[in-house]
Amino acid sequence: MSVSNLLENWSKFRHTHPVDDKGIPDWEAYPSDIKWAMSIDLDACTGCNACSVACYAENNLPVVGKDKYSHGQAMHWMRVERYWDEGDNGFQAEQGARFLPMMCQQCEAAPCETVCPVGATNHTEDGLNSQIYNRCIGSRYCSANCPYKVRYFNWYNYPEQENAWPAPLNQQLNPDLTVRTKGVMEKCTFCKQRTYTARNNAKTEGRPVQDSDVQTACQEACPAGAITFGNLHNPESQVAKQWQSQQVDLIKDIQEKDEKEGNRLRGYRVLEELRPYPSVMYLERVRESAV
Amino acid sequence: MGKDIREDIAWAQINKDVLKSLESPRKLYWVIIFVALLVFSVGVGCEIYQYNTGMGVANMDNPHVWGLYIASFIFWIGMSHSGTLLSAILHLMHADWRKPIYRFAEAMTTFSLLTAGLFVAVHLGRLWQVYYALPYPSERWIWPNFQSPLLWDAMAIFTYLSSSILFLYIGSIPDLAICRDNIHQGWRKKLYTLLALGWEGTDRQWRNFRVTYLTIACFLIPLAVSVHSIVASDFAMSQQPGWHVTSFPPYFVAGALYSGCAAIITLFIILRYVFRFEEYMTLPILKKTVRLTFAIAMVWTYLNCIEFASVWYSHDQVAKDVLIQKATGTYAPFWWAMIFCGSVVPFAMMVKKWQTNIPVMFAVSLLLNLGMWLERWMIVAPTFSHGYYPWTWDHDQWPSLIQWGIVFGSFGWFTLLFMVFCKIVPSVSMYEVKEMVYHRSQARKKEERAVQEELAVKGAH
């Protein structure tokens, strides 16, 4: 924290991400060749909730029970939202719902990061929005400022007092990550335990990370293959190809294709206009019929 | 309009009357202390349960991550504003009618800040790690996040609290010396001797005292304004609809002054009766305070309208929806009650007869503060219930009894601290009332002399 460090690197310290980035990646200010991103095809999604279940199993999420769920205290990092079309006569139940799997959008300019008083949530070099459980003091400002409301707070001490995993269920907890206690905020990490393993393995083998190295739990569980996940900075990856074909640019808050007449591309990002630069692209549903 | 204070009141009598308040208040004093203890213990019980079980017992949920705690936090911070800020402004403006009432107003500032601090503790999910938010050096160079408005809050409130305590203390040193000279036994003697720092009223002490007091007053005015602007930034700096409003800082400052003035009226009436201060906290002073409160009420009303108008005429559809939701949704009764208490009730203060009517003003001041509490709640809650993301709209969340209990208990805590303070430190400034009496009698003498001279001149012709 010396003043000389401050003066020498002043221009780096004044860099605004991602709008000041010169090309992807901006090597000087943001030295990384990985940017994890996702795309979700809503046309393929059947709302089966397998992704959500897989997430519970992979990430040691406590099942809170009916009572707490009805109080809005569920811990589903990955949630499948249902929206009903409104026809002439109100809701059209027979039409079926539209589904939207929603998880942390790992924004590039995340509103939650700036407001945390202790710096428990930061931007990582692989483009994620990290949450440091040990550092969190539970002010919940991050959740208050999240436009998507995808951060979940441990309202109770689930592992101990609430007995969320009665024996022998505790045996199935994932040893690769922690079980969180009361009073901390948590959220989707894009299965950080998996991406880190993949990165380490690739590093050991001396090659870049490939699509075949890693899948998130939700992606792995999706029977319809609606979820694509990978490194957006690698032009060969599936996710980069999808983003490119849909002409969705990570560092733009208004996409050029949306300005054009007769645009038939399906890719969009949720609440893009708030300028958080989310890392998840959704492909709009086009089919009309029920599931 | 009568006189603010009798000019022929003897200085020795002032000492006697005020010192008596330290020893024999009316019985009501003990009733208030007892009730405050009971109320506070309710809050303590609720907090112990919440601390052990988790924040879930407050019945917060995913969109509603903040509840009454943050609303009450702003309320108490706001209440703290009138004491020190008004005292400092009136001091700079040489409005000497502040002198009999400023001491308790500043004490109100201090103790409402302490109450607000309590809500930070109550609100945190992991209170036991609260020191993470302090900028202490560690070998890993981990610092708090200086970008967070919450950290600005902590810094501003710390500055404000310690400066107000110093302002209050410096201002009471001469009075503590009086106590030291007049109370000759027990722990009080020791306490006053210690606190009076050997003050003897020498010319050197007074000279430096005057400059110091003036300097701190000058610092406190921008400080107080910045504190509530920063509290407003907690909301205005966020991205949420209904919070992301440019006019929030001045709006919050006006609301803070408003609730503080109303609280001054309430406490004025209570202290006047409990400590038999009828000679000092006179009705003309009450009248001046009431008029000031009315003016601030109108400023608040204006800024409130500005806020609605700027949301209404903007193209921010989500913010507009939140506003409509406030006026017509679940929160409508409370929202309209806020408008009624904050903007309609103050017109009662325009009636001349009522301005000095103690029961009426007591009721009005309580209603105003109710309105101001509702205002804070109506800032916090509706945005959570109807934010950007439709799937998480939650219009039916209601704070649990635990949450209400802690808010209730905070009033006991404040009253307890305040009433104990008033019995230990003179709540009317003796030396400044003497100054007021002295300057006014000098002015009157001068006037009389001028009149006589004029008469003499006329007689000569």
Next chain:
Amino acid sequence: MSKRYLLALYNNFDEAEAVVRELRNSEIKGFNAADDLVVKSPIEHPEVEEFLGEKSVKVQWFTLGGALTGGLLAFSLIAGSQAGFYSQMKGGKPIVPIPPDLVLTYEMFILGGVYITVLGFLICAGLPAKRSPLYSAKVSEDQIGILVKGDDGSMAKLREIFTRHKALEIQEEAGR
């Protein structure tokens, strides 16, 4: 040579003023009105300063120093510690964001100003102090005290002046 103290009490500022003026104009051996004369009063009274003659107050220099130090300290500490956090970008904002740092600098400016002003007050006013050799509780009530310090030889003259101006009470004590 040993010094002795004399404290006289008066009813109001007018009487005290007359005494002080006479003391200042008189030439008594072993007594210097500028240094050996202290007026004690129950209220702050600017006229006392007038008839005692101008004496400078230095508290405001403490204020200036404290405020500037507070502000500078705040900015360098905050910006410096953020720079030590280089890898931890937050919300796409610059690592050293100016507006938040200015807010905190402003607060620390005031904090330093107030604290050092109080420190300056204590130093300039000589507090906390031991009680001076002669003190009367009447001073904190309603009387004006005039405390003088002089050689043995000057005591009689000083006492004479006090009595002539109808002092309510005169106390005398051997100094240290």
